[in-house]
Amino acid sequence: MKFLDEYRQVDKVKILVDQIHSLKLPPITIMEVCGSQTHTILKFNLEELLLEKINLIHGPGCPVCVTPIEMIDKAILLSQQEDVIFTSYGDMLRIPGSGSSLLEARSNGADVRMIYSPLDAVKLAKENPDKKIIFFAIGFETTAPANAASVLAAKKLMLDNFFVLSSHVLIPPAVITLLNSELIRLNGLLAPGHVCTITGTIWCEDISSRYDLPITITGFEPVDILEGILLTAKQNLLNESKTLNQYKRVVTKGGNLKAQETINNVFEVCDRNWRGLGEIKNSGLRIRDEFSHFDVEKAFEINTVTSKEDERCIAGKILQGLKKPFDCKIFGNECTPTNPVGAPMVSSEGACAAYYNYRKIENEKV
Ligand code: SF4
Numbered sequence: 001m002k003f004l005d006e007y008r009q010v011d012k013v014k015i016l017v018d019q020i021h022s023l024k025l026p027p028i029t030i031m032e033v034c035g036s037q038t039h040t041i042l043k044f045n046l047e048e049l050l051l052e053k054i055n056l057i058h059g060p061g062c063p064v065c066v067t068p069i070e071m072i073d074k075a076i077l078l079s080q081q082e083d084v085i086f087t088s089y090g091d092m093l094r095i096p097g098s099g100s101s102l103l104e105a106r107s108n109g110a111d112v113r114m115i116y117s118p119l120d121a122v123k124l125a126k127e128n129p130d131k132k133i134i135f136f137a138i139g140f141e142t143t144a145p146a147n148a149a150s151v152l153a154a155k156k157l158m159l160d161n162f163f164v165l166s167s168h169v170l171i172p173p174a175v176i177t178l179l180n181s182e183l184i185r186l187n188g189l190l191a192p193g194h195v196c197t198i199t200g201t202i203w204c205e206d207i208s209s210r211y212d213l214p215i216t217i218t219g220f221e222p223v224d225i226l227e228g229i230l231l232t233a234k235q236n237l238l239n240e241s242k243t244l245n246q247y248k249r250v251v252t253k254g255g256n257l258k259a260q261e262t263i264n265n266v267f268e269v270c271d272r273n274w275r276g277l278g279e280i281k282n283s284g285l286r287i288r289d290e291f292s293h294f295d296v297e298k299a300f301e302i303n304t305v306t307s308k309e310d311e312r313c314i315a316g317k318i319l320q321g322l323k324k325p326f327d328c329k330i331f332g333n334e335c336t337p338t339n340p341v342g343a344p345m346v347s348s349e350g351a352c353a354a355y356y357n358y359r360k361i362e363n364e365k366v
Pocket residue numbers: 312313314315318325328329330331332335336340341342343344345346352
């Protein structure tokens with residue numbers, strides 16, 4: 001299948017929905033850990049189409065959302081330092097910290113710039129030798145190779161004014177943390193196709209066998225997701241706990257070895273704090289010692305801050321799959337995409353933004 005449209009065909013969607021409904025199974029709960037999949041589920045109304053058969057819950061699959069508030073506060077403080085040009089992707093600039101956001105810091109005089117690629121930050125460093133360019137690197141395994149490559153590029157250019165604030169996180173330890181929790185019971189998992197494109201499939205296979213959990217590595221279009229759900233549900237029916245690969249057109253067993261090598265050249269695994277999940281051992285990436293002159297944490301003095309989440313925001317529970325955006329009392333009224341109180345309403349991959357964009361009207365009818 002070569003074209004995207006083939007994965008959105010209404011006929012195929014209908015057939016898959018019918019197949020799922022025809023399975024002689026009690027209702028089961030399946031989690032996805034990918035913000036793009038969450039948005040597809042909401043955009044194409046898959047949650048409603050499978051109602052009473054499959055309970056779809058959304059895990060910590062939005063990299064912007066899982067970045068903890070203290071990291072946002074740290075970014076804001078860094079942006080206010082002298083001679084700094086602070087750069088990151090658009091969503092990160094709008095995430096509320098304890099008191100303000102990076103965009104508000106910009107309104108108050110900080111030089112904060114939106115970029116589309118980490119190499120834009122490297123270019124800025126080359127063009128502004130008298131400034132310190134900080135790049136806020138966030139994301140899962142998917143974005144880590146490009147961010148690592150930016151450090152290698154800066155090294156090649158012998159730049160001494162390019163710095164990275166790394167808040168990278170790794171999906172497998174977060175999934176294991178959720179599975180170890182007593183709070184959540186899953187009958188299956190849709191593993192994120194983009195992460196597995198880099199990592200390969202082995203971590204999923206390990207989790208399937210260790211936790212007796214059916215997993216399907218799944219793509220991002222409606223047909224992908226419905227096939228993923230069907231394969232996962234069928235495993236429940238057959239009492240199987242394997243990892244299946246629905247996204248074979250991209251994901252291989254070993255993953256992208258070149259990308260893995262690039263990540264490992266620049267980053268090493270570290271413990272990391274996640275919004276909603278707390279500190280998870282070996283769940284982050286920090287810059288290796290040999291590249292420490294590019295590491296903000298080593299190159300800058302950063303005052304410690306006491307960060308404080310808005311108590312009304314239940315993002316932490318949403319990211320654990322324990323609540324859905326409609327459970328939040330201020331969803332759609334005090335918290336909207338133009339006036340976001342929490343990260344999941346800002347991010348283009350956030351669950352609250354997905355519910356707001358595609359299901360807000362329905363909620364108003366309830
Ligand atoms: S609707 Fe807003 S306040 Fe509520 S959980 Fe989502 S981001 Fe937080």
